[in-house]
Each structure stands twice: as C-alpha cells, then as structure tokens.
Amino acid sequence: MWFDFLNTGDSEGQPRDEVAHYGRLQDWVNAIASTTSLSEVDAQRVGIWGTSLGGRDVLVVAGIERRLKAVVSQTPLIRWTAAAGARMAGYGDDMRRYQQDLAADRESRALGKEPAYVTFLGNYHGQITLQSYQPTALVDVTPLMELISPTPLLFILAEEDYLPGQRDAFAAANEPKSMVTISGNHFSPYTISKQNAIEATRE
Template sequence: MPTAENKPAKQGSIEFYSDGLTIRGELRLPQGAGPFPIVVLAQGLGALKEWTIPQVVDALVEVGIAGLSFDYRNFGDSEGEPRQEVAHYGRLEDWQNAISFATSLPEIVPQRVGIWGTSLGGRDVLAVAVLDRRVKVVVSQTPLIKWTHTTAARMAGYGDNLERYQRELAEDRQNRALGKKPKYVPFVKASGDDVKKAFIEGLSKAELRNYDGRLTLQTYQPTVLTDVTTFMGLISPAPLRVILAEEDFLPGQREAYEEAREPKSLVMVKGNHFSPYLESKSESIKAATDWFVEHL
C-alpha cells in the first residue's frame, strides 16, 4: 500500500504528512505536458474538500492551472483526533505542508503557487500568505476576520450568553484533560442558521459522505488570531483578491481589505455568506480564476 512518502504524484487522490498526521486530498492537472502553476484550496469551518471546491478546480484546470484540495486534520479523509475539531493553529501547518507537497511534484512549477480559501479558510490564507513567501497569489473569499469571544460564542450557538459559553468551554477542557470524551455541538444550530441549513440540505450524498453534523465545543475556543486585520499590510507583494458578499454577517471584512497594500482587488457579489456556494457561485469562481490567470 503506498504511503505519504512514496505515493506517486498523479491526477487523483494524494496524501502528505503534517505534524505526523496523514492529510489527504485531490490533485487535478490540466491537459498537456506541464509543468503547471498550481492553486492549493481548502474549505471553511467544519467544511470538507468536496463542498464547492471541485467546481473551482474545474475552472482552474480549464485555463491551465493545477488544483490541489485537501481536508484539514481531524476532518474528512485526513487523520487526526478528536474528529470534527477545528485545530486553528494546526490548519496553518496543514496549509504550509500542502504547499510543500505541491511544490515537490515534477508536474508543478514551484515558483508559481497560489492559495484559495473561503470563510475560516479565507482567514487561513491571509495568515499563510504572511507566513509563507512561497505563496505568489491569494484569493480570500468571505473571510472570517475577527475571532473574538463574542463571535465564537455566537457561532457555537450560545448567542450572547458569554458566561455559559466560557463556563462550558472550561468544563469541557477540564474533562478532556482527565481523559473524558469531548463535548460536541451541532454544526447547524437550532436557530439563526437557516441559510447554512439550506446549503447543507442541498449537498449530494457523495458530498456528505464524511459529514456527521457536529463539531467539538473546543472548535470554538478563543485564539490569539483574534483579528487578522493587523497583518493585512504584510501580504504584499503577493497580489490579493478578496471576494465578499454584500449581506455577509461577518464583521470587519471591508476594513481588513482597506488595510491590505497593493496589488489588491475587491470583488462584491450579491447575497449572504453562503451565496458564493449558491446563487453567486459562477461569479465567485470566475473572479477567483481570473485573478489566478492574471498573476500565475
């Protein structure tokens, strides 16, 4: 059985190591001999590589750009425990190791690497672009900019009840330190998640094969990446395109874009946070593809 170390590069399933974990994904190459530029792609909070990303990769491959998508640690086809836990710092390692794998492939031009992320993945690519100068082009779609206690509590389903959120978060951390199982919360919350519910219900059985409808409570822990606005100016000279939805509920997106330096571009699409996966999908994909064609 091939391992992450000796598995041949090909169009199809790939795997690589990240902090000793096997991270699994998909590689698609354009027609022709190559070598090709490449875009590395990953989804948002609790989301999987099968959601929307294949359509983005289709568009990239059509214009001669390879695409590599992957599941973060603890999710989908990738290793990691506990399952369905967003590892905020580990995700950044997964991104950088995905880039390392991509640039090791003989079919790829290592100096021509772009990254595409959406929602929480949209925040990830902003951070990775600062950390890793191998990144030459960035597309950040509907990024989560501010991860405060208030934002995290609301996304976890606690509303404005910060006291209960912080108490249960601490209780869960203590229980886990004593060897007990993690606490889970529903991915789609009972109230306030109507748009997310509609999006999930519209996915196919194949897209939902690794989805079990929950995330660990520790997914919503506070992190030191409270507000990525402060380092937006450090992404330059990598060209940055930010794709935003007019009615997105996430705060701070336009302010963060204003802090970025040239070269940069802002594209607005109609709808809410999920519209780039739904009614504004074609427009969003074209905006991303055009940017990568221009700069890769």
C-alpha cells in the same frame, strides 16, 4: 490539489472533527511545500483559496509564505472574538452559557471524557467540537495584512456578512489587491446561483 486538515477527513489527529487552528496553518505550509515539489506542477503558478475560517487561514499563510503567486480569501473571519465564536457555535448572544459550556468541556476533556460537539455542515461528519469555537491568539489578523504584498490578493465579500472587520482588513492590505462583492450573507457563496456569481460587482 486538495487536502484534509488535521483531525478531519482522511488526515490523522485527535480529537476527531476539531478545528486545530494553528495546525491548519502548518497544514497549509506543508501542502504548499508538497505541491511545489511535484514535477507536473509549475511552482511559479501556485495560489491558495479559503473561505470563512479558511479565508482567515490563507491570509495568515500568504503573509509568511513567499512561494505563493496569488491568494483568494472569501468571506473571511477576520476577528475571532468570543462574541463571534458564540454566534457561529449557535449560542447567539448568550455569552454566559457559551463560556460556561466551554469551561465545562475543557474540564471534562481534562478528565479523559469525550469532547462536546456542535452540529456543523461540511467535511466534519456534521459536527465539530465545541472547543473549535474557542478564540485563539490570532484574535485579529488585520495587523498581518500588510505582510501579504507583493502577493496579489483577492477578497470575495458578501454584502450582508455579519462577521466584522473584513473591509478594514482589506484596506490594511497593500497593493496589488482587488475586491469582489456578492449579494447575500456569510453563507450565500455556497448557495448563490451561477448567474448571481457572474453578476458579482467589482470594487
């Protein structure tokens, strides 16, 4: 089963193409409830998978949703710091410009103007709002990792991923858990060949 998050694709919500961080978590819970209610679905075999920001989402959801029988988190964003947000939004290390633009966009939106957008690949019409990169209260999901057990957890990590805290988060999780590593960077899971995937090493 698949679904579009709030504000994206076929789902409702404004502004369009904005990552609604807390709304995404509720979307996951609603999707699980909907899926397990279907007569053709074995409710004892429902798992979730997420990548990057979605990889963070599924870790949080797995810690609170006991109906899940497995969770797979691929190259997850663990620590949503201002520095990480700036880098993902294309600002590099220019924190001053990043924070100025965020503040200017918030003021502009408060006055009823259109949000600022950042070019992005994926189901966001090639763009997402600048505010999507604003850190939230879920700055670091590491303290939540121990809540996932006894749900089996699989981490898929890229050896050269620039996002911090992934291995620390894995270490903080209780058993049962396993990790698969692949070569490349944060975006390599979307581009590596099938053969490379087959040759991924288990730790």
